[in-house]
Amino acid sequence: MKKLTAALILLLSCQPVMAQQSNPFEPDFSEPEEITGMKLVWNDEFNTNGKPDPQYWRYEKGFVRNQETQWYQQDNATIKDGVLLIEGRKEAIKNPNYEAGSNDWRKNREYSEYTSSSIQTRGFKQFWFGRVEVRARIDTAMGSWPAIWTLGVSKPWPSNGEIDIMEFYRVKGVPTILANTAWGTETPYKARWDDQKIPLTHFTAKDKDWVKKFHIWRMDWDKDKINLYLDDELLNTTLLSETINADGSNGFLQEHYLLLNLAIGGVNGGKAVNNQIKYEVDYVRVYQKAD
Template structure:
């Protein structure tokens, strides 16, 4: 009898998804409109993904670079490393956090579908295994294609970091206010212990994060447990527009430090593995 590897099984499941329209929650029928199963070797498919570069946001410690994201054995691996990288934007005596550091002490990757794969409403599923080590800040999130943040709208399908030093899983949405770069948040968080008390091996396993999005609500799930429900009648920007009535694009990244905690005593490398990303639309 032929033995099938993980990639073979993923392709078989994807074919089933394509040929049999799934009837999912509330009797709705969904059609798979795009996916990346990562069943190839090397960098993420450039038709779908581009890379962020350098220092990005939140005064995090990592330097984003291409070589920390790669596909093998049917998964995308984003790897954070403790390694020193010269900052070409360094300016001696500068106070800006992006230019005041001569070196980055950590590297990682952040990829996004901006300008390549954007979607309005539907279901997003991401199966992933995250790092829960101190200093780790993995995320699955979306941003709107138009307007400046936060009026563009942000959805955090998943963030893992420490709140008052308690490891936590977050599911959030943000939109604009009348103050530039100040967001209004609808956030939800659960301590990691909420999940590990049910399954002591939770952190070593893959899990499915999901967003169901229509014109009225965004609902965020982890392994079918509802974590947050966002009422879109309330997500109105200061200019009267609705942040979540426009297409969004997807980001996957592994940040280090800041909300993730102090990584100085953590053993590196850290890995964040994504088995697949799938987007459905209602049929």
């Protein structure tokens, strides 16, 4: 029996070790994947408890865009147990820019209804072409508007180019995953969009636990096109030959920086009803072609 046990141990020790699949309900603490022909140029695994690394991330503050409900502040972004948690909270924050009777939505609200966070790598980590992978779990509650996106460093929006690797909100009342690009037109601040809107049911019909799981959103970007994926399913392709601004420039032929944010309400999010909305980011990884 002892000899048989020893032989069995020897046999098992010679078997190839199979790669373990990460638990889709939990953070993934494994090392970044090696991709043939590419090198990892930057990543943040969000494995150190505390605040986002100030070498990589800066914060937006206040009422920023899209007539959104939330007040952006640092307090709502925290790293714990292997994930970056961006938390939307129902709470009133006094608006220091308040002006009674103002027509500016950023000034005519004395208090916020919600708070949240928006972080970005502008000035710290910028990239031109390559692959971006973000593993995240989103809250699909009413009012939730999480996003993974990039903006070009030069020219005003939208001529700088916008890539929405992931957005979620309700389109005509229907919970929807979006994968978009936008660029400039002859009218300032008016974008031309290549957008894809996929009802959430497209994913939940195949997996009843979809909303409880982490998923991998990916962008592959080269001189010819931008491909946007969700769990390896291609959602949208934008040809860069078609993204020419009115002045002849192309916002996708320059460096971009990354943004992670949880908006609430606004022009797309809908009226929030929960006191708390959570957006969890497990990691961000940026690859580029190996030399």
